[in-house]
Amino acid sequence: MARASGSASPPSGSASAETRPSRRRRLGDLLFPWFTGGLALAVMAGLALLVILLVERSELALTAFGPGFLVGATWNPNARPPLYGAAPFVDGTLVTAGIGILIGVPVSLGVAMFMSELAPPWLRDPMASLIEMLAAVPSVIYGLWGFFVLVPVMRTSVEPGLEAHWGWTGLFTGEIFGLDKLTAGIILAIMVIPTISAVSREAMVAVPTSQREAALSLGATHWETTRVGVLPFARSGIVAAIILGLGRAIGETMAVTMTIGNNNHLSTSLLRQGNTIASWIATDFLSAATSPLEQSALLELGLILLAITVAVNVVAVLLLGRFFRLEESRE
Amino acid sequence: MRQPRRLRRRLMNYLVTALCILCVAAALIPLGSILYSTIDRGLPAINVDLLTTSGAPSVICPPGTSCLSGGINNAIIGTGILVGLAALVAFPVGVLTGVYLAEYGNNRLGRSVRFFVNVMSGIPSIVVGIVVFSLMLYLSEANIIQSSYIYSVVPGSFALGLIMVPLVARTTDEALRLVPTATREAALCLGIPRYRTILRVVLPTGGAGVLTGALLATARAAGETAPLLITDLGNTFGFQGLNHPVAALPLVIYYYGTSGIPRYETIAWASAFILIVAMLAISLASRITLARALARAQGR
Numbered sequence: 001m002a003r004a005s006g007s008a009s010p011p012s013g014s015a016s017a018e019t020r021p022s023r024r025r026r027l028g029d030l031l032f033p034w035f036t037g038g039l040a041l042a043v044m045a046g047l048a049l050l051v052i053l054l055v056e057r058s059e060l061a062l063t064a065f066g067p068g069f070l071v072g073a074t075w076n077p078n079a080r081p082p083l084y085g086a087a088p089f090v091d092g093t094l095v096t097a098g099i100g101i102l103i104g105v106p107v108s109l110g111v112a113m114f115m116s117e118l119a120p121p122w123l124r125d126p127m128a129s130l131i132e133m134l135a136a137v138p139s140v141i142y143g144l145w146g147f148f149v150l151v152p153v154m155r156t157s158v159e160p161g162l163e164a165h166w167g168w169t170g171l172f173t174g175e176i177f178g179l180d181k182l183t184a185g186i187i188l189a190i191m192v193i194p195t196i197s198a199v200s201r202e203a204m205v206a207v208p209t210s211q212r213e214a215a216l217s218l219g220a221t222h223w224e225t226t227r228v229g230v231l232p233f234a235r236s237g238i239v240a241a242i243i244l245g246l247g248r249a250i251g252e253t254m255a256v257t258m259t260i261g262n263n264n265h266l267s268t269s270l271l272r273q274g275n276t277i278a279s280w281i282a283t284d285f286l287s288a289a290t291s292p293l294e295q296s297a298l299l300e301l302g303l304i305l306l307a308i309t310v311a312v313n314v315v316a317v318l319l320l321g322r323f324f325r326l327e328e329s330r331e
Numbered sequence: 332m333r334q335p336r337r338l339r340r341r342l343m344n345y346l347v348t349a350l351c352i353l354c355v356a357a358a359l360i361p362l363g364s365i366l367y368s369t370i371d372r373g374l375p376a377i378n379v380d381l382l383t384t385s386g387a388p389s390v391i392c393p394p395g396t397s398c399l400s401g402g403i404n405n406a407i408i409g410t411g412i413l414v415g416l417a418a419l420v421a422f423p424v425g426v427l428t429g430v431y432l433a434e435y436g437n438n439r440l441g442r443s444v445r446f447f448v449n450v451m452s453g454i455p456s457i458v459v460g461i462v463v464f465s466l467m468l469y470l471s472e473a474n475i476i477q478s479s480y481i482y483s484v485v486p487g488s489f490a491l492g493l494i495m496v497p498l499v500a501r502t503t504d505e506a507l508r509l510v511p512t513a514t515r516e517a518a519l520c521l522g523i524p525r526y527r528t529i530l531r532v533v534l535p536t537g538g539a540g541v542l543t544g545a546l547l548a549t550a551r552a553a554g555e556t557a558p559l560l561i562t563d564l565g566n567t568f569g570f571q572g573l574n575h576p577v578a579a580l581p582l583v584i585y586y587y588g589t590s591g592i593p594r595y596e597t598i599a600w601a602s603a604f605i606l607i608v609a610m611l612a613i614s615l616a617s618r619i620t621l622a623r624a625l626a627r628a629q630g631r
Contacts, residue, residue, distance in 0.1 A: 028524050028526040040444040041440065053465045057469070110351040110353070138554025138556070139556065140603075141369065141607060145364065148372075190358075222348070224340065250455070282560050299465060305457070309458065
């Protein structure tokens, strides 16, 4: 390594100024952060560019239907002029994701609480691995399983009972096929469990042990310790976990496409067939290829889905970031 | 007065524990059922013929005619090509982005990239497919590419790559931040430049974590269906070139599984079995790699 000649070196006295880095070293240390940072930036810029392209591609539908697209109840390429509205799909997305969250959240919280507070220590890691396996199963296999295993069960055992007892609510009426919004919602509930329970568990584990010890030393039971010592502190992390799960449920495509029954009519009954934004894009994509307006309307649906999921994920990521910073500062 | 109250509290404790165990059971029953039905329906259908031939089976098969039983060789190879090409681009980009985040990312750009990566990994895969499709339309209309590329291997791999990048970047970031600062300082003290420290000391030390992330991202991409429905469409023939659609296992599962024809459905289950075995093998392998590396690091 070359000795510093002294003339051009920055403030002398500090040890690093004594030696001048070799040219190669200086160049490498200069270029490497710029290169990796530039790459990261390029990924971001590239994606922004892709989104702009998507907006441009949906312009035809955006100008043709305006904001009324969101509430338009029909999707009819054969009408004169053709009419495209997103309401049935927005409805299907909200309803199925709602069912998924309604069923998935309590189960996930039970799983998370068990894994972080109640299970004996030797069981916690294997449990977490099993739940992770649930997340590793591809969604098309959930769809296949739903189509062949869950749908018959729903048709023969679950839905007739629901119709008989709760049919008066208007939520469970109509001919029973098994392929419907309720089944799709239940598949979504199963699919959000790994996300919500893993993130909530992390939030609960992050709560300082002193919280638990304080409650236990006052004679609290395990459940009371969890209720007063853990849950209140993990709350915003758990909320973030639920929002993350919601984002997954809204965007899930294959499992829903294979179990929701593919129908574009609005209906209040959960036993009716339907479509979500994602399932309709997957279903209609090829037949829309011949009509520029329909294709553009479909891409606008994709844009709406992108906007919703980005918004949901931004909220979740911000909440999670704040939660873990707070926990770190607490320790 | 005091005794019943204590009893009630203990009962409540047991009740909640029981409820939690019930939740765990409710979460694991679908997993068990999925594994069981893929093994039960998929495994018996797997034979050399299915794995080595390509093409759709005959729908109707009158006696006396030759009957095609169908094969998924093309789908296995297709998935390999799609995922392989995606990984070729996504690994370096993802790992280097992760390196930047972990080593230089403690600034405004780093924080916004990390935020962006986190949000990006939550974008639905079908939207990724749609976005890539609109790019292909644009490029084709601008005469930059031939129109045959619109539905082909190229956008399919690109979409899978876009799904992998944030996953790889995130796990790389996490893995490298676990590398103790003392390790970096030791290398820097020897006069090794910072970029070489990162490439030769930090990356190998956190290598197991990086590898795990890459493997899991690969597994995730191999199972993706929705973006391929938009960008690649699938094919019943073998690989015909980068500007043609190619078959893929998830597409076989979707198309054949919902066809209503028994032999097709059997092949869908067989494909599901292969996919799930591959997935679990990858997941298990990465877990073992990580556990070994952690044990070694602690032993030191």
